[in-house]
Amino acid sequence: MDSNSNEINVLIKMSGIRKKYGQIEVLHGVDLEVKKAEVHALIGENGAGKSTMMKILMGEVKMDQGTISVDGDIVEISSPNDAHTLGLRMIHQEILLVPDMTVAENIFSGVELKKWVFVKKKEQEKKAQEILDNVGIDIKATDLVRDLKTAQRQMVEIAAAVSFGARLIIMDEPTSAISQKETEILFSIIKRLKAEGISFIYISHRMDEIFQIADSVTVMRDGCFVSRDPISNYDSNKLIFQMVGRDLQDYFPDHFSDVSDEVILKVDRLSRKNEYRDISFELHKGEILGFGGLIGAGRTEMVSSLFGLTKPDSGDIYLKGQKVNIRNTASAIELGIALIPEDRKHAGLNLNGNIEDNIMMAVEKKYKKGLFISYSNRRKASEEMVSQLSIKISSLKQLAGKLSGGNQQKVVLAKWLLEDSEILILDEPTRGIDVGAKAEIYKLIVNMAKAGKSIIMISSEMPELLGICDRIAVMYEGRITGVVERKEATQEKIMAYAANIVKREGESKDEQ
Known part of the structure; x- marks a missing residue:
């Protein structure tokens, strides 16, 4: 393809973008190019400058130097309204919908269908439902947003963007709080919209997703442009190397914890109605015990009871052989149990x-x-x-x-x-963290285990469960379906337990 036809296919071109905050320059002449009808991944460690680039593109921040072109024409984007007029929309990591309004009211927020001063509610709901159906989103326009799951709220934002002529949709860590099944639905919607000519900038720290959904990728590091290529030109090692500027062969620490025979924590048939049931396991001194499973499997709910945030309905907990009653978080802390929660920003x-x-x-x-x-x-x-x-x-x-x-x-x-604390419970410890920082967190976790700490680690990321855990317990719909030793653990085996398709010895499928 010649350069002229290549240029015609370009939707967004940001060239030589520079930005200073005070005396510190955070963007050093960065380039970004997004073609029409493509999913373009924008990746880099935290602090690489991705967010600043997107804020400039959306008119939230003013650049100091550089140009932005849309369809080959240089444009000035001074406000989000300018960006919206050009067909640029952004779906933030923290959803911006109003919980107490319906889906239809959120889609038409600020552009209500009115007769005089009165909102034409029925017409608005009808049009909103048509938009949802056209995009392939199985949600009712009359549903209250507060009753929707996180993934469904994201889809409402996509529907709103498409309904007002979005040509480019920016998605910031869209799968950080949704399940694998919901991710698959989201990806199918992205692919359908791409086929209709809509472009996406997809920001994520999850390597597997980038290879699954992206057509091309731009890598940023320390406020600088590193590369732009089709995703087919990369493997995960090459991509990580370009992101961090060094080879992460030691991404997962080589030396695993020296697990003792001493049982620090024993959980016996712990149950809580509608959350988890018959949970039994042992945690040894110096062990990293992983908990895998799909989002909603009951892992967070189970460890919430171990930390005294909730009370189990039945079952027993033993610390060093002694039965204990964990009445609240204060008693958990006194017993040497700590929880690093899934939502560090609001709970940690x-x-x-x-x-x-x-x-x-x-x-x-x-x-x-x-x-x-x-x-x-x-x-x-x-x-x-x-x-x-x-x-x-x-x-x-x-x-x-x-x-x-x-x-x-x-x-x-x-x-x-x-x-x-002797027992550390880590709930999604690397969620929303870039690959370089993840490697540091993994080393810290392994070093804590080597120092004799006992660790329970919940993770939805298969590679880190396989990479640093001594054993992996897998949960499905509130119960443990299997426990796998590290040397026997494979991604396929863990997924089979997570989907409850493994027949356990001495048990019929009906009994599972």
Whole structure:
């Protein structure tokens, strides 16, 4: 294909984009090109500049230098309205729909169908339903958004974008909080819309998804453009190398934990109505016990009871052979159990608090003498944690909300390491974290196990379960369907247990 026909096929072209915040330049002449009717992946570690590029494209941030072209014409995008007029839409990681409004009301928000001052509700609902049906989304226009799942809310945003003439839809980590089945539905909708001529910029840290859905990819690193190529020119190792600038052969640590025969935690037939049932397992000293399964399998609900957030209806919990009653989170902490939650931003951190306050959150009492706090000891302990975990901060007074996802997760880990908890429950510990930061988190987890900590790790990412866990328990619809030793674990075996299609010894299919 000659260069002229190639140019005709280009929808968006961002050239030489530069941006400074104060004296710090965060984009150093970055290029981005998206063709018509393609899914273009935009990848890079946290802090690579992806979000700033998208904010510039959507008119939320003003660039200092560079040009943006749409259909070959240089345009000025000074506001989101300018971007919308040009057919550019963005679906953010945090859904922006109004929960107490219907799907139809959200789709037509700001552009209501009216007669005089009155909204033509029935006509609006009819048109919204036509839009949903045309896109292939199985949702009613009259449904309240608050009653929809996360994946369905994303689809409503896609429907709204398409209904108002979107030519390019930007999706930021769209599968971070949805199941594998919901991801497949989302991908089928993306492919259908691509066939109709709509382009996508797809931002994700999940390598397998990028190879599954993208036609081409742009890699960014440290605010710079690294490469743009068809996805077929890459394998995962090459892509990771370009993202981080180094070979991640040690992506998963070589040395696994030295698991003791000592049973630290025993769970016996634990059940809670509508959440999980007959959960039994043992956790050994120095062991990393993974919990796999599809989203909604009951893993988070089960560990919530181990940490005292909820109470089981029946069953027993033993610590070092002694039966215990975990009444609440305070008693769990006292017993040496810690939980790093799935949603670190809302449940694990105070984003408006500084680094030191967040690290001290669980151990403040240790630095009190009567009514007085030893601020020097408090600061020293925080500094030691920052150094030990290689947390990248400007100072201990920096707000936690200003850190990257990987560094936020390290702050949560620091909090519980200071508490010296024996059992660490990690719920999706690398969700929303780039590949370089993931490798660091994996090393921390393995080092904690080597130091004698016992770890329960929930993950929806198969490679990390296979990469660092000593054993993997798999759950399906609230119960454990299988436990696999690391040396016997394969992706196929875990998926078979996760979908409950493995017949266990001595059990008929009807009994499963």
